[in-house]
Amino acid sequence: MSRFATYTAGGQTFYGAITEGGAVALSPEFPQWPTLREVIAADGLHALAQAAQGRAVTHREFTYDIPIPAPEKIICVGVNFPDRNAEYKDGQEAPANMSLFIRFPRSFTGHGRALIRPKASEQLDYEGEIAVVIGKGGRHIPQDRALSHIAALTLCNEGTLRDWVRHAKFNVTQGKNFDSSGAMGPWLVPFTHPAQIEDVRLMTRVNGEVRQDDRTGRMIFPVARQIAYISTFTTLVPGDIIVTGTPTGAGARFDPPRYLKPGDVIEVEAEGIGVLRNTVEDEA
Template identity: 55%
Template sequence: MKLASYTLNGRPGFGIVTEAGITPLTDRIEGISSLQELIEKDALSAAQAIPEAPSLSPQDVTFALPVGNPEKIWCIGVNYGNRNAEYKDGSDLPKYPSLFVRSRQSFVGNGVPLERPRVSEQLDYEGEIALVIGKGGRDIPREKAHEHIFGLTICNEGTVRDWLRHGKFNVTQGKNFDRSGAIGPWIVTADELDPAGDIAVRTRVNGELRQSDSTANLMFPFDALIAYLSSFATLSPGDIIVTGTPTGAGVRFDPPVWLKPGDVVEVEVDGIGTLRNGVADQEVGNA
């Protein structure tokens, strides 16, 4: 099942997405007012019981983040095997995942422009698969990890490259510019897309293929990430884990190729769909 959050005439809503359109679920499940609440209250079966009756087109709505206010957004760095070689530092494969966190405000939904900030021209793209946690927990064993995944979605983990180097030991600044990345357009539930399968991800900029790889090449597969994260932090329903990007980001071109206003970035993941966002400059006075 594909489940999306959106706004329609200024009102938030959520629903089931099919090729025929969107079946609204807003006000149709008792005690559930959002997709995030449906995840937190383990109410997927109630959504599955609603007869599909598409009454909206995707063009009618503005897609929002599938989970509107996740407690935690974990991001994994350098997780595809050939990305370690991309750094050309001769280092061995890592023993543990690289990890940082992002704020909810650093992401927009599908179709909403990414924002190139006033202070930098080095806005870059990173196409990734993201996991949405359904069942929370601490010290989750790897063999049980997939049971904690509600579903999968797509992320463009946009990065402001020169700000990654402002601090000596962190990348937080360059990863948390408001509206610099995107998540969406919807969540595909784990019963329809096997998290253990070989899932391909591709990124195109203005129609040009820039990134292409599959989860078969992950150094830390989804189950390993969940086990590792939950070894030190309790995972909560609605948490998002952004699982890493393949080679081919703009910073790796010679010279680097940065996103600019008017560009269109499309991240396509087999079994999910395509996350599509334009690029615009930060508006004057936009705080």
């Protein structure tokens, strides 16, 4: 399985292939593609895979960054599993259309780094999700062709400050965008077949305890529909990220709530992608 990451080593940022022994820097060989966003725009993941074959590890010690450092858009899908809809206890059936919100790249950190619990709130919560990276852009993308517009998959901990999503009448932007409150990574896995997304097990563990466990086949709005719907109102471009929805089991839904605290270890895992692992620290 090919895995491509953005990482920092010795004060320099690279992208490259991740192997059992470490990272193989590939960005120096492709100066025309400054980041993985440009690689994806040029349909270059296959070229990276070829370049990595037989290459020795260049970095054994490094720090993961978010895979796409500056996507034009990060669009998140809310309330996308049946049990999540039931959590709201409002008596409403699953909605006809999906709930969406935007996150900024700065609100995410990389694999292995600490999520930051901000000074403004102690209600930092986890949401394990699969994220899709758009490879072929477009507008009004038909649902039956939507999956062909995906370049790669990654994982997301869509960390949320629960009290801050209720600071206003109808929006969640504030609580979803505290700096480094979420994580993305560790790497990109090239998307080559619908089976990689259509019915995949997705789990979140906190300190080894399984908190979320479901399958993408139970999504209210499957990924193909997400792409078709979003592209109705905005042009998707290569490198855009769609965060596809989280199962039931977030900390806010326990009684009493079980929010994240410094020292916690959160792992988001999905079949065929890997494990995204982060700790928690308080804002300095």
